[in-house]
Amino acid sequence: GIQVEQSPPDLILQEGANSTLRCNFSDSVNNLQWFHQNPWGQLINLFYIPSGTKQNGRLSATTVATERYSLLYISSSQTTDSGVYFCAVRETSGSRLTFGEGTQLTVNP
């Protein structure tokens, strides 16, 4: 099956800093999603981005499908951005949505 690697595994920031999270995948995909898991365990949809670039407020994402990676940018981070960020992909030849192991983000005031 497809392999999904996220980096870094842990990230600690001061409020106001910017960050970039990376998701590498081992095969071609037709679905890529970024999620934020809040402290209560809820997975919140951030982006559905199998290719291209999208922006939503302080967050933006870019997927370069031909090079098999996606980036999530967080600008002017806030304490409420803390939590785990997951990348999930569906390979073109399959149906399963496979998750990476996540990036644990901590934003300190």
Next chain:
Amino acid sequence: EAGVAQSPRYKIIEKRQSVAFWCNPISGHATLYWYQQILGQGPKLLIQFQNNGVVDDSQLPKDRFSAERLKGVDSTLKIQPAKLEDSAVYLCASSFFRGNTEAFFGQGTRLTVV
């Protein structure tokens, strides 16, 4: 639009007991997923339905786990008998089609087996 509904939110059981979780997907979503998330890990797919048919159950421990979606709408996941290592959050998700569409998740059920 209502999101994916799951119940219960929390459950504590003793090992060897049985437990069931319920999920109601977003209206009109044909695809329903059950994931298991162990603390500190990413969610892992247990079973995927397309309407009331199983698309992928290759990672479902079939000796103790079962799931059904009889009318192609809501679904039940059962564990019998539970083991300590089944302690996890069980997440349900749905999407409109199996293919290139966005999946949405419920709040999950946190299971503790003691």
